[in-house]
Amino acid sequence: MPEIDRRDFLKIVGLSAGAAATAACREPVEKIVPYLNQPEEVTPGIASFYASTCRECPASCGLIVKTREGRPIKVDGNPADPISQGRLCVRGQASLLRTYDASRLAGPLKRAADGNLVPTTWEDGLSILVDKLREHSGKVAFLGGLETGTLDGLIDDLLAAIGSPNRVRFEPFAYESLRKANEQLFGTATVPQFRFERADLIVSFGADWQETWLSPVKQQIGYAEARRGGKAFAVYVGPRLGLSGADMDEWLAPVPGTEMQLALALLREVALVKRADLGALSGRLRSQTTAGAAEATGIPVERIRRLARRIADADAPLALPPGNEMQGSNATGLAAAVQLLNYASGAIGKTVVFGPDHNLERLGGFSDLKNLAGRLRSKAVGMLLVHGANPVYAAPALGFAEAMASTFTVSFASANDETTALADLVLPDHTPYESWGDAEPLRGVRLLQQPTVRPLRDTRATGDVLLEAARALGVGESLPAGSFKDAIAARWADVGFDQALANGGVFNPAPQRSVTLSAGAATAAFENAKLSGEGDLVLLVYPSLGLYDGRSARFATLQEVPNPVTKLVWGSYAELHPDTAARLGVEFGDVLRVTSEAGQLELPVVVHETVRPEVIAIEAGQGHQPVEPGAPDPDYLKLRSQIGANAFTLLSGKTDSESGALAWLSAKVRAEKTGAKLLMPLTQPTFDQEGRGIAQATTMAAVLGLDAGNHHAPAHGGEQHEPPYADAMHLETVDFDPADDARSPDYRWGMVIDLDACTGCNACVTACVQENNIFTIGEELVRQGREMHWIRLERYVEHHGDEIEVRHAPMLCQHCGSAPCEPVCPVFATYHNDEGLNVMVPNRCIGTRYCANNCSYKVRRFNYFAYDRFLREPEQLRLNPDVTVRSKGVMEKCTFCVQRISAAKDQAVIEGRKVRDGEVIPACAQTCPSQAITFGNHKDPASRVSKQRADGRAYWVFQHLNTRPAVTYLKSIRRGETGKA
Amino acid sequence: MAAISEAVPQTADQYNEDILAVLKPPSPLYVLAVLGLLGLVGAGVVALAVQTYFGMGVTGLMHPVMWGVYITTFVFWVGIAHAGTLISAILFLFRASWRNAINRGAEAMTVFAVITAGLFPLIHLGRLWKFYYMFPYPNQRGLWTNFKSPLEWDVFAVGTYTIISILFFAVGLIPDVAAARDRVTDWRRHLYGILAMGWRGTSEQWRHHSRAVLHLSGLATPLVLSVHSVVSWDFAVSLVPGWHTTIFAPYFVAGAIFSGMAMVITVLVPVRRAFHLESYIRLEHFDNMGKFIVLTSTIVGYSYAVEFFMAWYSANPYEQMSFWHRAFGDYWWATWIMISCNILVPLPLWIKRVRMHVPTMWVIAIFINLGMWFERFVIITTGLSHEYSPAAWGYYTPSWVELTILAASFAWFLMLFMIFLRLFPVIAIQETKELHYHRAEGH
Amino acid sequence: MATVLGVLSDPKATAAALRSVREAGFDEVDAYSPVPSHEIEEAVARGPSWVRAWTLIGGLAGVCLGYLMTIWMSYDWKMVVGGKPFASIPAYTVIAFEFTILFGGVLTVLGLLVHGLALSKPNGQAYRPAFSSDQFGCLVNCHGDQIARVQELLNQAGCSEVRVVEG
Helix, strand or coil: CCCCCHHHHHHHHHHHHHHHHHHCCHHHHHHHCCHHHCCCCCECCECEEEEEECCCCCCCCEEEEEEECCEEEEEEECCCCCCCCCCCCHHHHHHHHHCCCCCECCCCEEECCCCCEEECCHHHHHHHHHHHHHHCCCCEEEEECCCCCHHHHHHHHHHHHCCCCEEEECCCCCCHHHHHHHHHHHCCCCEEEECHHHCCEEEEECCCCCCCCCCHHHHHHHHHHHHHHHCCEEEEECCECCHHHHCCCEEECCCCCCHHHHHHHHHHHHHHHHCCCCCCHHHHHCCCCHHHHHHHHCCCHHHHHHHHHHHHHCCCEEEECCCHHHCCCCHHHHHHHHHHHHHHCCCECCCEEEEEEECCCCCCCHHHHHHHHHHHHCCCCCEEEEECCCHHHHCHHHCHHHHHHHCEEEECCCECCHHHHHCCEECCCCCHHHCCEEEEEECCEEEEECCCCCCCCCCCCHHHHHHHHHHHHCCHHHCCCCCHHHHHHHHHHHHCHHHHHHHCEEECCCCCCCCCCCHHHHHCCCCCCCCECCCCEEEEEECECCCECCCCCCCHHHHHCCCCCCCECCCCCEEECHHHHHHHCCCCCEEEEEECCCCEEEEEEEECCCECCCEEEEECCCCCCCCCCCCCCCCCCCCCCCCCCCHHHHCCCCECCCCCCECCCCEEEEEEEEEEECCCCECCCCCCCCCCCCCCEEEHHHHHHHHCCCCCCCCCCCCCCCCHHHHHCCCCCCCCCHHHHHHCCCCCEEEEEECCCCCCCCHHHHHHHHHCCCCCCCHHHHHCCCCCCCCEEEEEEEEECCEEEEEEEEECCCCCCCCCCCCCCCCCCEEECCCCCEEECCCCCCCCCHHHHHCCCCCCEECCCCHHHHCCCCHHHHCCCCCCCCCCCCEECCCCCHHHHHHHHHHHHHCCCCCCCCCCCCHHHHHCCCCCEEEEECCCCCCHHHHHHCCCCEECCCHHHCCCCCEEEECEEECCCCCCC | CHHHHCCCCCCHHHHHHHHHHCCCCCCHHHHHHHHHHHHHHHHHHHHHHHHHHHCHHHCCCCCCCCCCHHHHHHHHHHHHHHHHHHHHHHHHHCCCHHHHHHHHHHHHHHHHHHHHHHHHHHHCCCCHHHHHHHCCCCCCCCCCCCCCCHHHHHHHHHHHHHHHHHHHHHHHHHHHHHHHHHHCCCCHHHHHHHHHCCCCCEHHHHHHHHHHHHHHHHHHHHHHHHHHHHHHHHHHCCCCCCCCCCCHHHHHHHHHHHHHHHHHHHHHHHHHHHCCCCCCCCHHHHHHHHHHHHHHHHHHHHHHHHHHHHHHHCCCHHHHHHHHHHHHCCCHHHHHHHHHHHHHCCHHHHCHHHHCCHHHHHHHHHHHHHHHHHHHHHHHHHHHHCCCCHHHCCCCCCCHHHHHHHHHHHHHHHHHHHHHHHHCCCCCHHHHHHHHHHHHCCC | CEEEEEEECCHHHHHHHHHHHHHCCCCCEEEECCCCCHHHHHHHCCCCCCHHHHHHHHHHHHHHHHHHHHHHHHHHCCCECCCCCCCCHHHHHHHHHHHHHHHHHHHHHHHHHHHHHHCCCCCCCCCCHHHHCCCEEEEEEECHHHHHHHHHHHHHCCCCEEEECCC
16 A cells, blocks of 8 residues: 555645535536636636625725636735725625525516516517617616716616616615715715724714725724724714724713714814814804703713813814714704814814715715605606615615506616516626626725626626617617727726726825815704604614625525624524613513514514613614525525514604605614514623633733733733633743644744724624635524534623623634644544644544534534535535535634645745745635734744734633633723723 | 242252243243334434434534533443443452352343443444544554544443453353253254353363453453543543543442442342342342442542532632532533432432332332433533633533434343343353352351 | 263262372362362362463553554654643553453453363263253273272262263
8 A cells, every 4th residue: 555644645635625626616617717728817726816896885895806717716805905905894705605696596587477577588688678668768767776987877878868867876875964964064965084094082973884884894994003002092972882882992872862962062062172163053052061961861971071072182083973873863963063073173184084085976865765766656757777776675665666566677686686576677787796897986996897707697787788778779879889898998998997907996096175164054953863653662773784784685604694792693683771671571582573653573682781771773684585585495594584574664764854864763663572482593692701811901001011011910901810820821832842843943823813903893704704615504503503603703791880891802713732622532633733733634533523522712613414515506616625625524613724824835835935924814814804813923033923922912812721822812902991991 | 929939949950940941932022022122222223324314413412512412321331331340350359259149140231231332432423434533443544543532542441341341241151051051952052052162061161260250350340440430531631611520530430330230220120020030139139239329329429529619619710610500500400310319319228128128229220320321411511511611602402313312222222131131041050059059068 | 091970969079079089099080060169179189270371461462562552653643632742651551551451351261262161171971961050070080990999989979870981
């Protein structure tokens, strides 16, 4: 028998795994890459990268798409792009799933005589489209999402050409009130950029700035930059402490509806200190006493004063105008008040920058959608084209379903949704990764989007469809010639299309312009939000981190990423304060019936202390119709049956009188117990870390003290959690066996996670899932406690008197120097390699599960079923061929992305050098917008990890167990005196 | 009734007569019972097939409780095995002659219990079909096994224990098989002829035989003590709060003998009744076994107390919470079943009249079996469900698959034992007869 | 050569018979008995059993093999687990111990088979089923001319039956 050593063995394993993965999807690969004459840019086994644009939300981050054998397998931010700066959020990381969606539309559909949507051909579909356009010419309306590129112009041109200039650009999050307020105050109806990175004080008025609000990734990057090293104090104002608020230092929770008074009180105090000239307004402010505000909001006077003082004292304060969850009947007034606060505190021009605005002016809003509904009813519009919008789901109050009944509706959606299900003709668009496109999310920042995979389904780019239609209608000459791609190329010709394509776009933001307070400011209306409906609870609908407005709800992966606050998956829940829960006599899992003027929902209760007692909070984005109406439900992942409930159905469609924005915070609801109780898919049973020092914190003072050199002083300012003997274990922590250490002189891999930077945004979790072929297992299995994520983002709540501090700690394999999991495996399926990695070899594993039992961090995951059987064509194309697909009955866990380490080492060997610091970047570290995760080589004293490890904030979880983890945590820093302080 | 039936046989031939009477053709009831048990075993096989096909997901196991009923049952059966070896080996060395009547039955029980136990480490594997990876055989992967792993120790400890107890059992059987050969007339005569390997009972043969038995007892004694220590190290060498304790080895061995004695009683009482062996398995035996139970029950109870004390005394927050959770947490019910069955129920055995009352002994023994199964369940489950990271606490409930396989293991054990009853003398003829001659000579 | 068989019904008498025969100078004796009996063994007087040696050899072989195997295999493909040395003697002692017992036990039984069953040639014709139940046999080898003498001795020793099984 020929000798096989470990390396050969692993190679063979790797090859076969790769082979398996590729074999699984050979058919499309042949379509994409003719290997007979192989295009030189495609080498089997070598990834090629393309710059493109993320279209999951209007922020439109620049992307780098990694493709293998002609199929995109991973996306990350484009470092050249000033928006994403090489980072991505949880939705961006999952965006590939839209392309590999098993239940996408296979081709065009038309409404048959029997009323069902039936497959048809493109020829037929197009001819119907053209006939109908001709028939309804002049009465055609186009309802779309935010388009800021070539397609936008194309649509306008087409509508103009056929004499139906009915264009509605609808996004559920349209910032109408903010634009209106800016118009009143500064005479410009734009949304300025909020430059977090320049701020030293950040006050958010219910803006979920790192979830959905404006440009989450860019803002999170800025926030991290502003906070680095304990700088920038942050305050969250709002009835519910969501993800964005969780990381901020202080939480002010005014009585819902009274935020205005708080804002005005702050404005008044700040204006006084700063002697800001508010013109006629200052008169109106006199009545707004701080005492009065304290009275109304239920926030102690001194805390309001303290905040005012902070703002006044700050060099570069930043107040964030209200986000959706705080958008009430007074939205414009509140936005104006906050913007005035920025003005008075001198933030305008410093941290609030007009000029390189968010490109939102042309975006319509809820009122436009309302008009459209009216005109559909009045038959003023006879034909409706829908692209990138889902009004039936997003605005139930407007009754689109029946309004569309008498209209001929064409949907260009690439996958079925509520609106498409009612359409008469469906001409599915490519997904963003299959099609050309461009966008200009910020003035002067233009991005290109290019196809990275041959369309997997019989779809066509809507741009091309419209062009063809125009030509068939004989109005082609008023539109660009050639294909939609040509149109884009032509539009980009001035900046050099090819160059732009290579870079991902052209990035020269518009210059900053100064604004002055206009006379109109005096007319701003400052009232409290009106809450209507009977019932004693205030309904708080908040946008979803993972599902945005619900457009991402069809992705199992995102359904399974735990809600950052409740740590629940696969559903929607009614969040109540413990007192409220006690009053209603319900506890975790009890089902509540929530009744508003507009509708009624039944939801299980989640109890946590980070909502105000009079509030009932529900996440938006769930409760979609089954994605394949009427289809049987064999699917383990439950994607074909309704998940959760649609919170929008509880909103009666009341609006902000001035801007016409939908008033999210406007309903009072009645909640009563149904008696039913559900077993909840909960991924973290308790938020109390029992003083075990998993997520530790220190104070600013302690940090400064530590900087003076006194390392591992027990006085970490924060709590001393570990048993007394903990400090006896020390910091040769990564080295396990000197002899073996000598065998690997070059590398000792390690990771440092800065908990002060970590905001708990889940981006790392999703990136890890995408990179490492981690399977999504569905609600039932999560409920049974079989979740597979390699990173568990632990959330802990600490109480300081009546103040609440939320901490996050990403928990992943610690690659312990003396790992408890290794010696207990009878078959060496897990062992320690020369470079400090705790290696897991699935092919050796026989599934005794002893390693998982003995793992103190509980980060090992077991394949209870053959999860690869859950994959539905074409989902398997998404799999990363560099990572083994684990079979049933074996253990798996974080590998520090060993495939990336090998790649970097191979490269280094080819170039005859050692791997450089920062050359190996695991998926989690690569995407983290807060840059909380650093990975590198501890053998190199100059590496960033080595330096950070010496930081006074460094600690090791369960250090007293002497497991000698290779993952170092840096304590979060508690700023200021109170709250998370 | 009892008084009469317990009369000592007068002639040496009577022993052969009585004991070999068991070998008479089985009654329909017996056949029915064996078939019933076989059916249950079949159900277990089906459950195992389901688990192998779909994956461990069909069990109740979850994150973080990755061991459950299977490992519990493994430890339980290994424990049962111990009483047999104790009676046949250790008491032999101590010349406790009362053992002669029950040692055959006890040894048989040992063999079958070990065989049953040995199945569970395989059943609980995620990839059952790769179980042979656990043996250090030369393979194309060039990979040996990890002898630092307690599971690997189990492979060798349980393996050795199985082989040795089978050999011990077989060696003891040779003279009796010869006796059976000389008495039965049907097909079994040939079977016994082969098994007796030409035994004629010459003094030459007896010389080597008694020496071999002596040495095997000498070897089995440390073995029996070691096996359950090794099993206990599966837990003791780990880091899991509630497992990581030095007391485990003696504590488990005591528990093993405790449960084993209980199982001997559970099995022998019906046998004694069914085959009218009252004159061989006598009240004095129950008295002595009762004393063993009282002793071991006390040791076990002491161990429980010490565990809780150390948890408190160590001032280790993880241990403290783990044990608080054990007594008052999710699994309080299991813990209190364990304590009442293992500590309170055996208390009456301090009284001789109770020890001499067979039905009571039997009931108590059954409760002890239950209690000892729950002891292992409590240790394993409560430890795992409440470890270091509060973010990874969980609650485990067994699934129908696990419970079916658990039931099947009992059926399998009883089935083997019943078949043994009809094939071999359940009481060691020559050893009991030895006593007869001693009495005759007034020793 | 001839063999005389005397049948008795308890071990003590059997031993006595054997002793009397041997005092008379007949040393080639053997006995059948349903139970092991020290008196008989002493009367027949064959030194200690060879099985002892088998056990010793087995045990020693086991302990050596146990350590050698584990240590060699650990160095054959060196893998670090839990930062422990490649050869962890305390852990390997468990294996060595189990091997001691295993090999000791197996060889003991082998010894029994070899000496007790394979090498011993019990006299087939002389044997009768009762010897496994309640009767004892006392075998004496002697020259044809001494048969009478032996029978007499056995009768004196109280044999219920005496007869010549050969010659």
